[in-house]
Amino acid sequence: MRLFTLSQRSLYLFILMQVGNSVEAEEILQEANLVIWSKYDQFAAGTNFKAWARQVAQFEILKWRQRHQREKLRFSDEFLATVGQELAARDDDIDLKRAALDRCLEKLKPVDRALIRERYQSGEHKGRDVAEHLGRPANSVYQSLGRIRRTLAECVQRQLTSGMKPDVKVGM
């Protein structure tokens, strides 16, 4: 049970990076959870839970894509395969990243932080809603959010590399 709870965030990200939409990723995660829960007995303790859970999630992604074939899928199978391969190679400590993100959020300019806060508070507050609320054109808000996200991404990257031991090779 503990393994399960701890891996939720990481699994969600794994799915999100392949389907590109947070609401869909959540749905697929729910489906995967059902399977993981019911098949838990088949999972042998001591082996890699994360890898197994990812396999289940991958399967759910494919099933989901099959179900939604009628509507145009966002990304092609080739894209999925490439991203999937890349994700397998990336083995990140999500909790470390989360902590780094918190520190980076504190470093943002107050007005940027407020914008992020408004966008990501619970409930449906997509970029367009935020733009309406602020009375700004949507595209301008998208660009601001994008800029802030990129700033955060760079900051997190710096935090992680600076936290690593000097004799570990840092690839970029």
Add this chain to the structure above:
Amino acid sequence: MSGASRRELLDLIDLLCEGAASPEDCARLERLILSEPRSLTTYLDTLEIHGLLAWDAGLGASPLGELPIETSEEPVHAATAAANALPSKRSWRARIAAIASVAALVLVVAVVFMNRPPVAVGPGTVAQNDIPANPPRPEVNVALPPVPVATRPGETVESGVVTPVMPPVEERLLADYSDAAVVRFINDELSAGWTANSVTPAVRATDSQWVRRLYLDLAGRIPTADEAVAFLSDTGPTRDASLVSNLTADAQFSGHLATVWMNLLVGRSQERDIDRGALYAYLVGQFRDNRPWADTVGDLLAATGTQSDNGAANFLLAHMNSQAVPATAIASRIFLGEQLQCSQCHTHPDVKNWTQERFWELNAFFQQCEIVTRTQVDPRSGKNRHVRELVDKPTGGPTYYETLGGVMKVTFPKFDGQDVGADPQVNRRQELVRLLASGYRPQMARAFVNRMWGQFFGHAFTRQPDDMGPHSPASHPHLLDGLTEAFVASGYDVRRLVQWICLSDAYRLDSTLGDGNRTDVPEEGGTPLFSRMYVKPMTVEQLYDSVLVASGGRKRIGAVLDDDREVFVQQFFTAVETEENSECSTFDGSLPQALAMMNGPEVLEALAADDRSLLGRVLQGQEPEDEKIERLCLATLSRYPTVDEMTTIRQLLRRHVKQQTERDVPARVAVNEGLRDIYWAYLNSSEFSVNY
């Protein structure tokens, strides 16, 4: 990559994160990402940040932690920060006790207002005296999207247990099984009952009442303030049908129904040796995929396998003790709505042809079923654990039973006049399932419709939803039979049945007992006429989920059993090992329930006015006081406060602030304390814990 392409890549990623990317955008984005490794890395890094922010926001935990809020007023800002520093729990309880009188007054006020026709403040509401005594019935605008009966891959609807059967035209109770026609049928039948009994129905419920009722009945929780406001401010003609349709398609609907049915099937206590999580996951899947009800019954009654292999097996695994006597009684009560437990020993006291033999004829169907127990070493914990497996042995032969006089008698599996015989090669449980689902209006379907009706209307067509029979005639037999026929004709489509109920006129009525319908009090033994919505207390799970919603947390309700909620529920239930495998509950307005609501951990967490809670966000906001009060009321009671409520609340608040400032407490802090007390009073009001 050129600067322009790089720019384009970044723009497209932004659009994707905001859900604003068109198919052409996605195609272009994909090409750019695949064109070089650096672009792929950028995409992944950005999506990761986006995902981390979105995930934690969804759990109600603000990613922004303990950050000061941007305000233009520095002194106020400092005071707010001081007020939001959470005091120790002990001083919390002291404070709650100290202002009990204030809260009690508000409580009394709130209860008093429940009984008066409200003149609500807020958009789109109408003063009570503007509504005519008999409102003209609006045209039923039932624009439901078609809900197909889901089939598993390779299975057609015909190849499963269920075939949507319709009686020959001359025997049909309804000419038309379309959604609009069925809803019209319900409306006509009920209003004929009102006319025949000289009863005028209650007025229409307010929009706030209706949206709250719908969320509680479909999603098992109250709506959030945002959801309530979104509904209340929508004036489109398809608003109601859309909400019903959306809620029945939502994951929380399947979670709610799965909870209700799991409690019916195996109770809430955790003392039975079964895998509740597996059963819950199975039920969620059934409701989420809108599997025909007859299939679910079939799965549950004819299940084989272990607790964790086959979630559906847990029902019988819980009740197959004592020669399947509890299983027989419970299966009959839950799936057929008929209480046979007395018939185990003698003829039913009121229904003379429900003989003792009838019980044992049903019991005989379970004779081939056995539980095989093994011990296995659990790979996770290294401990021994029981694996219990349901199997069918190919045996046949008679079932023996004893009368009260000590005479030994014999019988064979028989249901509804059909004798299944003694052949060991016939799988009895599968035969039972087939027999249960045969016909145009089988009792299994009637019982389900009766129970569902009871769940939504607060009272079934019979006095008890699971005590049907000649001794307890249905209040509206033609309606019950017709609705059953339509349900079977739809292929036992649970979602559609629910939608028909929710879009009926009667489901939209207020719950007040007035002079026009004074006789409609089924709880006192009268016939239910459904001329008003009967008040339904919240179930434990609904209360828990609603407190969570009211406190601003958004847990991912649905796919798996929520551990925290199970812990909360457990404090009220214990299993009793009788031949009916029943349960004791202390969740009935008792002291434990009251204490849990007054200062249990969930409520205390709701009162913690930090960034994560709704209360915290309201207190820290810059809106005028009136809007804050409105927000708190919307978040807990899903409505705007009435004019009189507002006046009283403001008076109480002013008095409290005056008292506190005389003790040198800063005004802002006192105001926040007062608002917090109002919020607590709303949470503890009877209006909150009741589905009216």
